[in-house]
Amino acid sequence: MEKKRTLVTCALPYANGPVHIGHLAGVYVPADIYVRYLRLRGEDVLFICGSDEHGVPITIKAREQGCTPQDIVDKYHGIIKDSFARLGINFDIYSRTSSKVHEKNASDFFRKLYDDGAFITRESEQYYDPEAGTFLADRYIVGTCPKCGNPGAYGDQCEKCGSTLSPEELINPRSKLSGATPVKKKTTHWYLPLDKYEKWLSEWILDGHKEWKTNVYGQCKSWIDGGLQPRAVSRDLDWGVPVPVEGAEGKVLYVWFDAPIGYISNTQELLPQSWEKWWKDEHTSLIHFIGKDNIVFHCIVFPSMLKAHGDYILPQNVPANEFLNLEGDKISTSRGWAVWAHEYLQDFPEKEDVMRYVLTANAPETKDNDFSGRTTSSATTANW
Secondary structure (H helix, E strand, O other): OOOOEEEEEEOOOEOOOOOEHHHHHHHHHHHHHHHHHHHHOOOEEEEEEEEEOOOHHHHHHHHHHOOOHHHHHHHHHHHHHHHHHHOOOOOOEEEEOOOHHHHHHHHHHHHHHHHOOOOEEEEEEEEEEOOOOEEOOHHHEEEEOOOOOOOOEEOOEOOOOOOEOOHHHOEEEEEOOOOOOOEEEEEEEEEEOHHHHHHHHHHHHHHOOOOOOHHHHHHHHHHHHOOOOOEEOEEEOOOOOEOOOOOOOOEEEOHHHHHHHHHHHHHHHHOOOOOHHHHOOOOEEEEEEEEHHHHHHHHHHHHHHHHHHOOOOOOOEOOEEOOEEEOOEOOEOOOOEOOEHHHHHHHOOOOHHHHHHHHHHOOOOOOOEEEOOOOOOOOOEEOO
């Protein structure tokens, strides 16, 4: 009798900075514990992860540091991979989305959906830097927050007050590239019509997976009940997987579309001859360990992509934890507000299990938790 087969994936950490205690407590330590448990039971398990290496934040950091995006991801991919290994989080493979295997796989995935007529095209107006001669992602636009007055708010969020924004809301918006005032310019992109999968998602999740964690199920229900909208799968950018369609020069796959395909690519890289039994055999249980900010991508978007493709299994469960905050404030890579794993490992040699224990004991399973280096009597605060 064939042993039970389980494919466990962890959300791909974004390679614009090192891994921190929030990542570890929310995703990677819980997943590692689960994999160890399954292996102790003698089950057949594959543990897959890798660095998410495309997207705007990486291009911003590269411009700020005067280097290439590849330089940035090479640096942080190495740091993250080493941190996981030293913490005893033993993935069967830890690869990356800038690999040749992934570029081909993501390109082929897009092309199949494109050829099958799964996308729609839309022309829209997006912000453009007339001096730099390029379209601007929301993070490339800064201005004054209309809610708190922060002069350095981004076009998608004010990190001072936490408000979600759009570039249109910013006061005196300017380009981070040249300082010029952005203008609107027409561009065309491909969209995945999530509304087409709304009924199926409702049946699959809301009727078929009531056993999922309350926070996961509740967020899915909120998205579905609110009505799903088409979502762009391409961007005007020069860093990423090129859109494999004639006339799409200067466009790449949107990072949210490209990144989850990385789970498949990394499995292919590890097992080039036998990867399909892990992704196309209904006897495989697929489990995604993620943070709560990734619920929509792993429960709504990626399953819709897999459904549209038609050849792949769907996740059986998507356990998502809440956030571990740092001294009452949200951990932020861009603001440098974090306890970094590689620095802890350097400052406290041979204390890996101390970190694992503290983060396990205080894992934010049902609500946000708080980490503090100071003494406190609170039962919901993690301390060394």
